[in-house]
Amino acid sequence: MARELTNIQKKILEFLIERKTKGSVPTLAEIAGFFGYKNRATVQQHLQAIESKGFIKRNPKISRGIELTIEDKFFIPRPVLGEVAAGNPLTIYPDSIDTVELPTIARMPQDSFLLRVKGDSLKDAYIFSGDLVIVNPNIEPGDGHFVAAILDDAAVVKRFFRRKNRIELRSENPEYEPIIIERTHPNFKIVGVVVGVYRSMDKKVG
Amino acid sequence: MARELTNIQKKILEFLIERKTKGSVPTLAEIAGFFGYKNRATVQQHLQAIESKGFIKRNPKISRGIELTIEDKFFIPRPVLGEVAAGNPLTIYPDSIDTVELPTIARMPQDSFLLRVKGDSLKDAYIFSGDLVIVNPNIEPGDGHFVAAILDDAAVVKRFFRRKNRIELRSENPEYEPIIIERTHPNFKIVGVVVGVYRSMDKKVG
DNA sequence: GTTAATACCATACAAATGTATGGTAAATAT
DNA sequence: ATATTTACCATACATTTGTATGGTATTAAC
Numbered sequence: 001m002a003r004e005l006t007n008i009q010k011k012i013l014e015f016l017i018e019r020k021t022k023g024s025v026p027t028l029a030e031i032a033g034f035f036g037y038k039n040r041a042t043v044q045q046h047l048q049a050i051e052s053k054g055f056i057k058r059n060p061k062i063s064r065g066i067e068l069t070i071e072d073k074f075f076i077p078r079p080v081l082g083e084v085a086a087g088n089p090l091t092i093y094p095d096s097i098d099t100v101e102l103p104t105i106a107r108m109p110q111d112s113f114l115l116r117v118k119g120d121s122l123k124d125a126y127i128f129s130g131d132l133v134i135v136n137p138n139i140e141p142g143d144g145h146f147v148a149a150i151l152d153d154a155a156v157v158k159r160f161f162r163r164k165n166r167i168e169l170r171s172e173n174p175e176y177e178p179i180i181i182e183r184t185h186p187n188f189k190i191v192g193v194v195v196g197v198y199r200s201m202d203k204k205v206g
Numbered sequence: 207m208a209r210e211l212t213n214i215q216k217k218i219l220e221f222l223i224e225r226k227t228k229g230s231v232p233t234l235a236e237i238a239g240f241f242g243y244k245n246r247a248t249v250q251q252h253l254q255a256i257e258s259k260g261f262i263k264r265n266p267k268i269s270r271g272i273e274l275t276i277e278d279k280f281f282i283p284r285p286v287l288g289e290v291a292a293g294n295p296l297t298i299y300p301d302s303i304d305t306v307e308l309p310t311i312a313r314m315p316q317d318s319f320l321l322r323v324k325g326d327s328l329k330d331a332y333i334f335s336g337d338l339v340i341v342n343p344n345i346e347p348g349d350g351h352f353v354a355a356i357l358d359d360a361a362v363v364k365r366f367f368r369r370k371n372r373i374e375l376r377s378e379n380p381e382y383e384p385i386i387i388e389r390t391h392p393n394f395k396i397v398g399v400v401v402g403v404y405r406s407m408d409k410k411v412g
Numbered sequence: 413g414t415t416a417a418t419a420c421c422a423t424a425c426a427a428a429t430g431t432a433t434g435g436t437a438a439a440t441a442t
Numbered sequence: 443a444t445a446t447t448t449a450c451c452a453t454a455c456a457t458t459t460g461t462a463t464g465g466t467a468t469t470a471a472c
Contacts, residue, residue, distance in 0.1 A: 006448070024230040024270055027429060042450055044431065049448090063269040063429055063458065064230055197405045212418070233459060248420055250461065255418090269428070269459055416471075422464090429458065434451105441446070 009050050011035070012043075016056065016066060025064045115148055117157060127197055133157055137192035146194035151179065151187065157194060215256050217241070218249075222262065222272060231270045323363060337405045339363055341398040352400035363400060 005013060015034060019026045028040040028047070037043060047066065050056050059065030117131045127133065127146075135148045147160040149169060158169035158179065167188075169179040181188050211219060221240060225232045234246040234253070243249060253272070256262050265271030323337045333339065333352075341354045353366040355375060364375035364385065373394075375385040387394050 008449075023273075027269065028431095029429070037450075039451055039453095040430075041432080041452085045449080058430095061430065061457070063233065065430085067229075198402060214419075234461095235459070243420075245421055245423095246460075247422085247462080251419080264460095267427070267460065271460085414472085416469100418469075419467085421466075424462085425460105426462105427458105427460085429456105431456085432454085434453090436451075437449085439446100439448075442444080 005050065005053060005055065009046055009053075012046050013050055013055055017068060020068060025066045025068075027064055115157070127157070132198045133194045134196040134198065135192040136195045139193040139195070141190055141193050148191040148194060150189045150191055151181070160190070160193075211256065211259060211261065215252055215259075218252050219256055219261055223274060226274060231272045231274075233270055333363070333403055334405075337403050339400045340402040340404065342401045345399040345401070347396055347399050354397040354400060356395045356397055366396070 012031065012035070015031065016025060019030075026034070028043045031043045031047075032038070032040050035043075047056065047058060051058050055069060057067040057069050059067065115133050115135055117127055117133055118129050133146070133148065139145075141147045141160045143161050145160045146157060147169070148157050149160075151169075156169065156179070158171055161168040161170060165183050167181045169181065171178070218237065218241070221237065222231060225236075232240070234249045237249045237253075238244070238246050241249075253262065253264060257264050261275060263273040263275050265273065323333055323335060323339055339352075339354065345351075347353045347366045349367050351366045352363060353375070354363050355366075362375060362385070364377055367374040367376060371389050373387045375387065377384070
């Protein structure tokens, strides 16, 4: 028991988690609708498989009676989408490079993602190499916000300042020069605003 | 509209909130069962009244389709149990001293709690005043672990080292002397091991 | 004294929901 | 070559669920 989930089962479990976090667990019909199944029995069978593997618990006969047993776990696995340079820009990865166990208390809006910080240019902002920054792409950055940005196919985390005809990305660490982006800069994009920082102590106890 | 709720309506609304925070919104039958009503229609009528007063929104025909429109105000009182001194011990508070705003769904794991750090003795461990440390009381601390401890009715977060006949709690910041606890010390207790640090950037953008 | 609001009940019904059974097809393992 | 697992479908059925309607009793308002 507690075998691995198949790909489809994973997808369904993810859907359950997502729906639960933004409302309530779906019914079989809703799941079927989302995945394009013409029949609720298909969903039923998948759910039975997921339950037998220990990832959910179903309350028989009760509508939306799916409990996520993984919620009791301390951490929820979240993909780390890439690494960002706090100092000099680093290459960003196309796919997730890693998965971290993020505590459930960390505020993780649905549409946000994680980036792992490399380098020490944010030292004075208390963000360090290895920390995970939680980035929300749907917030308009304001002066002084920490933002993640893509600059010529590299990613950085720095503090954002809007000036007349340019944007400045500053490090807290005075060793690093601010990056000045003119309006005309071709390959520049604000990815999102850093809404939180998380650091696991697991590997740092030694 | 948006008149006052009657007492019964208040009770029902409270029930809805409670159920939602610990799972999912109840069905009419479940509400009726909880309040001892023999009929779902009674609940239906109360819900219609509550809705007409603007406290909930109902999704017709959908099971458990009650949305709490007051949700945004309401949420989520996640208690911070006290403040811990990273430097010199601070008095611990009997009750929660503060609340961190967390989304409804972000549940704290049952076996852990939050402490907000004050002071800068852990500066060199990259933990700063205002950060939240996630403390798990069910882990046996090992050498070098960051632990939360109670010492003479005060709480501290420091690094843990076990020696022959004593325990040492060290700060990373050399300005602070290590605390030496002899075996015989009466009022000393390890509360738990710090498993993570979380910092919300909300208030730090300026 | 009548009206209105509140708080319940019983009955009824269509749709939603979870469940069960049997079957097909493809991929994988033995 | 056969058996197993996975991934779907169709059909069927008993409850559950939300909803509607009509009724009773109590209290407060006019």
